Amino acid sequence: MSEKTIESDGKGFLVLLLPISFLIIFVVATWRIWLALILLVLAFNVWQLYTWQKWCQKVNPIFHQLIRENQGKITPMDLAIKGNFPGERAKRYLDTKASEFAASTVNSEDGSKVYQFITASTLGSILDSSEPPKQLESQPVVTQQALPFLVPPTPQPVLQELETEPLPQPIQEEAKKPLEKQLMFGSLIQSELAKRLNVYSSTVYKRRDDPDFPEWSRTKDPDGVAWKYSRKTKEFFPADEGKS
Template identity: 70%
Template sequence: MSEKLLEGDGKAFLVLLLPISFLIIFLVATWRFLLALIVLGIGFQIWQQYQWQQWSQRVNPVFHRLIRENQGKITPIDLALRGNFSGSAAKRYLDSKAAEFGASFINSEEGGEVYYFITASILGNILDSSEPVKELPAQPVTKTARSLLAPPPPQPLEEEPEAELPPPTVHTEVKQNLAKQLVFGSLIQSELAKRLNVYSSTVYKRRNDPEFPEWTRSRDPDGIAWTFSETTKEFFPLEEG
């Protein structure tokens, strides 16, 4: 009984030993070829990664322009149309940028994905537009202030000139407040909105309007016209020629 068990175990061992022997012989004979395949595979992966990085560097300027134009909102088709490449490449690029900058995306009603990249300027505009400005009481221009702005009437030679009036307190305070606000030579959107007694979102919508200086002059308590700088995103008093 024991001899039959030993004989069966020996045959089972031989059945396992033969495939293992053939595998060892195959590896010894072809290990150089297998090693070359592994090296080629790793090299191909590195080359593909390098090509992707070079392509991404060329796409970055297009991506940055779209982010500024669309206030941080972008879709794969927008990038593909602007850059003239495939939609799959655009989606892969946006996925990598979303992971890099922590952007969010949602599925639109049309079935596509919309990516949101929040920059500092976009966040500032959102915060400014979300804070309504309280209505300030209108500041009437006094007769004395109007008389200072108008040229004095000619006086007859035989009459004594009238005594000069001291500058009005209201006009002086307005000038002092404006000087304090213009410490850096300009105002930000929320500061100008408070000065004009309007909402910050109203200033944001009108800032690129050609009639913006005249509109601000009509609402400014000191009759000053303001202009918007696209470079600094600030508002500067417009000097009259």
């Protein structure tokens, strides 16, 4: 190996060694500053997480109220208006809740995102709406001319017998719960009221728009409470609270 080659290799090594040496000296001299910066960033992130959790605890009652009023459906705009805070925060909050409760999201016609949370009330409404109508068994028609020796019985409305048929024992026990416990949110859905009145859900559905529904429900209610139906909320409210 010639002297020129050795000299060029030595210069190249020095070119690499000098920056590395300066970097090592800089890190040794300023490591306390870098450590303080890292700890400051970690403390800031922990503080942000803590303040977010505290804020979520304040928003939870508003969220639960909207879920109850809107049958499990909510948009970031609804939450932002109700809580009087920015829409970006409302969207972040709903994304967190959707991940926590496995909620589904649907895009509305105007392009906004709607969050659908499945609750016991919405699930009961879905089951009520999917309940197949009870079909009456076909009875053979026997005329008096064909069998003159038979006396035709007094006609009894079959539908009325179905409506007044006692419900199974678990449903009767459910109807015996105190009214204060059943009215935890101030109203009952169709399936809950049917259990309380000891009738089928389809019976409540057919009678809910009748003018005499409050009086009819009063005769069925174990506490003598009259009920009225709200088309807006699809729920039932006591028509005369305070009476028994």
